[in-house]
Amino acid sequence: MFDYELLKIIWWLLVGVLLIGFAVTDGFDMGVLSLLKIVGKTDNERRVMLNTVGPHWDGNQVWFITAGGAIFAAWPIVYAVAFSGLYWALLLVLFALFFRPVGFEYRSKIETARWRNNWDWLLTAGSAIPALVFGVAFGNLFLGLPFTIDADLRSYYEGSFWQLLSPFAILCGLVSVIMLAMHGAVFLQMRTEDDVYLRSRSVAQITALATFVLFILAGIWVYFMPGMDIVDIKTTAGVVTPLQKTVVEVESGWFANYGKYPLFMLAPVIALVSLLATAFLSKLNKPGFAFTFSSIAIAGIILTAAFSLFPFIMPSSINPSVSLTMWDVVSSQKTLNIMLWVAIIFVPIVLSYTLWGYYKMWGRVSTKFVEDNKFGTY
């Protein structure tokens, strides 16, 4: 049995890995669909785009469910506070996601322009809206969410959906949408030909540079906002609830970790370098390498957020001392231990068949292929 404190750190990392896995895999199909109207100019071109992600998008989306499931099992209090606090934001994500499976299945069933155009918009919304909301949610973690917890550990959320849409949170939402659009564009560059290839190549360069600028902007903004610090916690090694600590606000507090743990600096540096590399390699017609770097950039951006907040997960704006941290929201040691073994055994199995799926479905999708198989493709 692993030490409880170590398990808490391992699970903080594992949830991060799952979120990165979600952003890197589901991220590119969300990006592709967000660009449906921008990169795809004709019906056949849009079908090409749909068919590049058609065999993979639902498998990728399982990362999202896995991340949700892991949070439920490893951080039950975070799950409870986030899912009831951010009720309408998450329902908006859910309802937007509903349009993806039906959009894929229904769009090509009827050949009228109106039918297809409507589904194109719904598919775009079904990908861009979740990407936006995830970014907005991350932004709100830095600002703190308006929740508190009573003595029976029940959470009360005092805010509304509209309050989530503050300027900083919207900036984070834009980082998320444009970052995933970059990832999708680079993916399209790998998997398409001709006009779609050329258009996705320019979009990839623009979005990579835009992400670079917006990410720095968000960083500057965070520097000028107050962060939080734990001044007194009952224990980090044993059982502790979110009510057993004291938290204070600190000027530029979300930058404090980079002074304490200089290695954390690697995350933003690697993110920024990778964004430039993505734009450059995309221009050089090396989409395979560009995709590798855009994946690394996404991981770097998510880790930057995680490292800045560490050990906080969900800070509370109205009662900072009940903020949720990775020390005090975890399941029992036994649960974390069992789940760790389950993860060690099953994650490689899942990864191997996922990779096999990509291997079997690899290759470029052309407009000719879609035309020749117009009754059998998406």
Add this chain to the structure above:
Amino acid sequence: MGDESGYELGDVQKTKLAAIEAEWETHEPPAAFTLIGFPNEETQTTDAALQIPYLLGLIATRSITEEVTGIKDLIVEHEDRIRSGIGAYGLLEQLRAGDESEETKAAFEDVKDDLGYGLLLKRIRDDIENATDEEIKAAAKSTIPAVAPMFWTFRIMVGLGVLMLTLIGLSFYFATRHTAEKQTWLLKALLICLPAPWIACEMGWFVAEFGRQPWSIGEVLPTALSASTRSEADIWMSLTGFIVFYSGLLVVEMYLMFKFARLGPSALHTGRYHHEIESHEGGAPLTNAGAH
């Protein structure tokens, strides 16, 4: 499988079993099984009950000597546990306040299994240590789900199960004699029974979920405490959203289903279906065969 669930239920979910079977009293073993009747919540009796002797005892305990605890006795038992749970909650408060003495810990260990029962009072008042006798009795009564809905949904589920098995048996019998298509009454019955598996599932779901009330986690976490603190309006709005959304999808789905069912599989142009198959020996294509 039914036997296994019945035994399991009698073992760990005594309350659910008592409600399903409308067992108001603890009888001399082995208990009789009430096939049908009208459970009356007010008088705590089942009117016009038709009973099969011994059967419930056999199902729930696999013996003719063990008791099946009745609802009235369960309520008395639960009242004691609620009183003990109030004590457990008080000790927990002491522990939370920083009392780390061994006596407090040991005292809490003794009664911690009843903590959930104490928490049942939270639905009635926040300061549960001041609960009145009446409030404790009301909480004890709330540990038993309403009997009539449980009794009926369970019987509808089992009844449909028996009906479906009978229909399968009859269909199998006639199919082996190659006369199934001539039994029009059977074919009609099968058509009418199309929703039966779905209704049976819903009834079973109801028995499972309604039957474990007032608990989210049996005897540990009351539903009232585990539910989110969102407002009722939020829940109504999201539920309405789901209903509207899914109804919209149903319309689109049905439109496409009817459209493509009419077109037939050859609308896919795979070259594999009727009207488009060329014979394997290289003979004349069967296209337009239907027109002759």
